Amino acid sequence: MKRQKKNRPRQLRRGRSPKLTRKLLAAALAIGLLTVLTFRWLESPPKDPNDACAIFKEKPSWYTSLGKSEELWGTPKEVQLAILFQESSFRARIRPPRTKILWVIPWRRPSSAYGYGQILDGTWQDYRRRRGRTRGWPGSWVGPQRSSFHDVADFVGWYTDQIHQTAGIEKNDAAHLYLAYHEGPGGYSRGSHRKKAWLLAVADQVAQRAQRYRQQLSHCEDALWWSALRHRLAKGAAALILLALTVLFLRRLFRRRFSSKQRRRRKR
Numbered sequence: 001m002k003r004q005k006k007n008r009p010r011q012l013r014r015g016r017s018p019k020l021t022r023k024l025l026a027a028a029l030a031i032g033l034l035t036v037l038t039f040r041w042l043e044s045p046p047k048d049p050n051d052a053c054a055i056f057k058e059k060p061s062w063y064t065s066l067g068k069s070e071e072l073w074g075t076p077k078e079v080q081l082a083i084l085f086q087e088s089s090f091r092a093r094i095r096p097p098r099t100k101i102l103w104v105i106p107w108r109r110p111s112s113a114y115g116y117g118q119i120l121d122g123t124w125q126d127y128r129r130r131r132g133r134t135r136g137w138p139g140s141w142v143g144p145q146r147s148s149f150h151d152v153a154d155f156v157g158w159y160t161d162q163i164h165q166t167a168g169i170e171k172n173d174a175a176h177l178y179l180a181y182h183e184g185p186g187g188y189s190r191g192s193h194r195k196k197a198w199l200l201a202v203a204d205q206v207a208q209r210a211q212r213y214r215q216q217l218s219h220c221e222d223a224l225w226w227s228a229l230r231h232r233l234a235k236g237a238a239a240l241i242l243l244a245l246t247v248l249f250l251r252r253l254f255r256r257r258f259s260s261k262q263r264r265r266r267k268r
Contacts, residue, residue: 043092052213053220065153073157078213115146174210
């Protein structure tokens with residue numbers, strides 16, 4: 001009988017440990033899956049990239065990010081949006097296609113351009129250093145990312161401000177801003193864009209798109225402001241709910257574990 005009493009708590013302990021592990025693992029997988037799906041949804045391109053109102057209605061956080069960038073740096077939202085569409089078609093993780101050896105074998109990429117703004121590694125590091133940015137969007141535990149629309153919006157505002165100061169281009173001049181964005185302020189000042197007919201044609205397309213975005217936004221700006229406000233409130237409420245559920249889950253989990261330990265002590 002004495003052996004049975006001594007072994008019984010060990011059996012209970014062994015029986016509860018796998019259940020606890022399975023619950024923790026299931027909770028971690030659920031939170032991880034929800035996080036991945038959320039980020040994938042945030043990174044997906046808008047369904048109608050030709051309509052600024054539809055873009056911001058689908059992506060209210062983009063409206064907020066570009067609005068903050070415009071307020072800080074002075075470059076209009078429609079100009080930034082047109083530049084980003086031309087660079088990446090609003091794809092978060094796009095890179096230049098690899099070159100090929102003998103037309104078949106994939107080789108190196110022509111540049112380190114990456115993300116929404118097709119920003120080079122060196123330019124991005126210079127931006128982070130000069131802006132003193134070691135953290136990304138509010139609440140992020142990583143630094144600024146070229147695949148984050150919020151971070152790239154701030155970069156485009158900052159970079160066009162640098163172009164304005166260096167080359168004297170007005171911040172509502174989408175065509176010349178794009179030429180300097182593509183060639184760099186130094187290259188634009190040297191006139192490297194003048195011999196590239198294809199680039200001049202692309203800059204005209206960016207200007208036309210910015211003008212179209214501006215006209216569209218004039219009809220929906222008020223509605224977008226309220227939509228962005230509702231989005232921020234909903235995001236805050238969702239964060240609070242997730243935090244409350246996590247606290248309740250952990251509280252219940254540890255309470256069960258503590259009560260099981262008490263029962264084992266009483267049986268001893």
